[in-house]
Amino acid sequence: MSTHVTSSGLAAALVALKERFGENVVTGASVRDLHARDESHHAAVSPDVVVFAETTQDVADLVLIAARYTVPVVPFGAGSGLEGGAIPVHGGISLDTSRLDGVLEIRPDDMIVRVGAGVRRLALNHALRETGLFFPVDPGADASIGGMVATGASGTNAVRFGTMRENVLGLTVVTADGKIVRTGSLARKSSSGYDLTRLLVGSEGTLGIVTEAILRLHPVPEALSAHAGFATLAGAVAAVTDIKRLGLVIGRVELLDEPLVAVINRRGALSLAPLPTLFFEFHGQAEEIGSLSATIAAIVAEHGGTALVWARDRAAAQQLWEIRRVALSWAKAERPGAHSWPSDVCVPISRLAEVILETRADVDRSGLTAYIVGHVGDGNFHCVFMHLPGEVDEVHRLADRIVLCALEAGGTASGEHGVGLGKRAYQELEHGREAVALMRRLKAAFDPHGILNPGKVLPDPADHPTAHS
Ligand SMILES: Cc1cc2nc3c(=O)[nH]c(=O)nc-3n(C[C@H](O)[C@H](O)[C@H](O)COP(=O)(O)OP(=O)(O)OC[C@H]3O[C@@H](n4cnc5c(N)ncnc54)[C@H](O)[C@@H]3O)c2cc1C
Structure with missing residues (x-):
């Protein structure tokens, strides 16, 4: 399922994209460079082209062109991700969703809102200010709703209001064959059919591209x-x-x-x-x-x-x-020239203090500079390394140990930042070989030609997590 972009395929895709999207297709170096990175420590890789979508139909047409020429499509929300999810590691198209920015329908009586995927969380709450309601999921950055859906984001409010998984009622998604699929409904609960909404939440653009979301609201x-x-x-x-x-x-x-x-x-x-x-x-x-x-x-x-x-x-x-x-x-x-690298594990609360103390002791022994913050009510904590270039191998070794320690405690490699590039190597250890094999079959069913955000979430067969431990 690897994506092999041929230069002739890419050239033909570019012609088709320009014909369909005109000025919304950008190949200039500065815009490509902005879409080459997120806020993580992972190396930047430029896309071949950036396309700004304005409607769900735009996204569907774009995916059809990408599918015809087997060119990767990597959705880009606000670029605030911390695991390299939006980095187009195989090149291709960076699909910028920022213009899907409509707050489409506020239904105060139902306490729900329908929004475009490019709406930022602060803008959404600004639009809701007269209603006495708010959308509580609050990653520290002003992320897009599409990116938050895709990473299964949460934040300081999760202990009370839950994460994206609990607060997304339905989605409009474009699949790898350019179909527009609606999942969920306006109802606050449902036991009808396979739960595609929750499968897509946290799928990081590898199963479909989110263009709209129906979200639960809560009284302020x-x-x-x-x-x-x-x-x-x-x-x-x-x-x-x-x-x-x-x-x-x-x-x-x-x-x-x-x-x-x-x-x-x-x-x-x-x-x-x-x-x-x-x-x-x-x-x-x-x-x-x-x-x-x-x-x-x-x-x-x-x-x-x-x-x-x-x-x-x-x-x-x-x-x-x-x-x-x-x-x-x-x-x-306080550390000029330092880069930050946050770990993001989540463990049962009964093991939280022990895992944090072990992490702190490791950091102190290493002489690295790092700070620990925790969403304690959920058992999720971040050890945030502030490292200089010469310290990167040691940071990698400790970040690896933190994940292994969390898995040993019955936890997960990522509480909220997602898998992206950084946590792929731990997937088999965390979920087991059979579960990962099932995930691969799901990916193949959703995206048989591997054009949707290739190189993310699922591990390479060569990945193994203990290289640095
Ligand atoms: C200072 C800071 C603090 C942070 N604090 C938190 C925190 O407390 N909790 C937390 O959860 N995260 C936190 N984050 C991480 C980040 O804000 C979240 O991961 C956020 O959900 C990413 O949204 P984004 O719009 O920036 O997505 P991007 O970084 O643009 O993309 C993230 C992933 O989503 C995919 N994607 C984007 N849009 C779509 C779409 N429409 N359809 C399908 N896939 C899509 C991308 O391909 C990529 O895989 C923090 C980041 C920073 C910089």
Whole structure:
């Protein structure tokens, strides 16, 4: 199923694309270069051509041309991916979805919205501001909805509202033979037929190209935020588990390790105790949260926590979460010339503290610079290496160990960033040979000529994960 683009095939495809799409076909070096990379550490590879699609029919016509000449098609959303998913490693067409940017239908009574794949998440929530509703999935970047569907994205809100998998009700997708397929419905639940929607969520452009999505919306919650430091990381994780058992709704709970807390203090953004720290957001009426605040404080103290510091108003709460969002970029700025490489494993919460501590010990032994942040309520954490070029082999070795450690704990190689290029080698170890063989059969059924984002998700037979461990 490998894609072999011949230069004559490519030349013929270019002629057909220009005839159909005119100025929306771009072969200039600067635009190709912008579509050669994402935000990951993976090497850039330029596409042969970039095409800007404006409608679902455009995408269908483009795929038909690509299929006729067996040219790869790699969807490109906002390019914020962290595993190289949008890099056209086999060249071909980079299909830019940014002009599929319509918020097509808001249905407040049904609490759903239909959007084009190119809509960015911040623009979507801006469009919803008068409704009292919002779309909660919040990767740290201003990603496109199509990219978020494709990677099965999540973020700080997932502990309360779930990931893309729980929040996508239906899709419009163009398949490898240029057909337009609609999956799901406007209904909030269904047990009708194979669940193509959930199969396509997380498929990273390898099974179909998303042009529209129907998304669940949620009422904007009442919320109060707070933070506390903990003597030990295990204490911080245990406190989260106990607070959840209290029945209080945790909207977000984020762990920042000691080195990242030090970065925040050096910036003067907050004055935090030099300890592993949790940022909390509790959902509910202020009185309800207030009535439980003494119990929350007691749980935190019982697990070695400091006094909880509550954000006094909405602005202070927003500032707290903005600090969480930008703290890693401050850490990067402290090391001029450094590149960032985030790991992204997810483990059962009962094993989270142990896996994080093992990771921290590995990092400390190696002398590398790295920071750990965690969506603790979900068992998902990122060890983010800020490395200089000479350190890349060591980073690779530790990133490999983190994945193997997570798999050994019963977890997954990717909690939210997807497989892309970086996690292909672990697929058999995580899912088993038979499951990967079934995935290959699915891929062959959806994309028999291998034109949709080739070289992603499924492992090369030569891949093996333990090369660096
Ligand atoms: C600072 C920062 C913080 C981040 N934090 C998070 C986080 O908290 N949680 C999280 O989940 N991610 C996070 N990410 C990663 C990234 O934002 C997500 O993976 C996001 O879903 C990618 O969306 P995108 O539009 O940028 O997609 P791209 O990077 O353009 O593409 C990603 C993948 O989706 C495919 N794709 C794109 N559009 C379509 C389409 N219409 N149809 C089919 N396939 C398509 C691409 O081919 C590629 O395989 C972060 C990234 C950065 C830079």
